[in-house]
Amino acid sequence: MTFNELHKNSYPLILCNVWDANSARIAEKLGFQAIGTSSAAIACMLGYEDGEKMQFKELCYVIQRIAYNTSLPLSVDMEAGYSRIPTEIVNNIKELATYGIAGINLEDSIVNEERILVDGKSFANIIHEVKSRLNEANLNIFLNIRTDTYLLNVPNKLDETQKRIELYTKAGADGIFIPCLVHESDIKFLVDKSRLPINVMAMPDLPGFEKLKELGVKRISMGDCLFSNISTILKHKLGKVMGNQSFDDIFSADSKS
Template identity: 85%
Template sequence: MNAERILVDGKSFANILYEVKSKLNEADLNIFLNIRTDTYVLNVPNKLDETQKRIELYTIAGADGIFIPCLSHEADIKFLVDKFQLPINIMAMPDLTNFEKFKELGVKRISMGDCLFSNMSAILKHKLSKVMDN
């Protein structure tokens, strides 16, 4: 897929989230909604400020956690963890892999993204190409 990735307007997404959370509550379904924001993935201008605005909107709308892939600056992580009660979840990045440091900063969940799958696929492709060559 070569579609351009865009960041949906925060208020619009918060409205959708509110509707989803309301329907879940009406159905008496207690599902943890870990809401992703791609402010760091897409490197938006003023990404820390934009992330804060989105967390505020998503908290009001019913988010149970916030996932911020590509957030790797320790000061930004600490700031967001300290500012918000919702659990802040991040993605392990090549330059950010110290799980003890994550714990120190207050991170509640760490995603490996598709890293393990990609590595396993690369190994499998390599081994299969060797089989095909023989």
């Protein structure tokens, strides 16, 4: 089944977000159907803040190592594309395509001093040009377009999200990703208004997978939540080592939990 087809099943695609070769191998061993990267997790692993602070060549190296170590379809979080110029974004995608990626995420916000939402029509124009150039190059890359209306809690976010879904659909998006969308009524409304598969992300108040299936969600991802949780466990374990002046906690029964 192709990556595109995985978004058309009755049950949502559960995407495991990875950050290195080891996490990708574990996801494949546990039976995930596809993996995606987390830009925030990879950036943190390399010592950067999120928001295109690492160099694109550094991202490419990590993607190359992940792709080499798994046979699962791989979607790459490209943030805003590592450029504001469509031709340069396409060139970046083409470089990633040499590693056999199946999809990318592009988001409609950028980070300077803080994260801001860009103009929807301008971003739709970028999507259109990117999609057209990929089609010209016969590159079948799933364009999962992320809108940060809920992440940034913009005014009238439900209406603004609907407008952006319409703009991005017409521009050539293959899927719509709405991080921080958790309320059932909003999810149902946006799923019903969209012709494209809707992707939601792990959040404390996100409904369970069965409920999301009922609401019509087609893709569920993790963002950097898994990486952050593992980092918290690491901090806790290392704190125990230093506090107890012993390695006992590393080998304790809960170390594998």
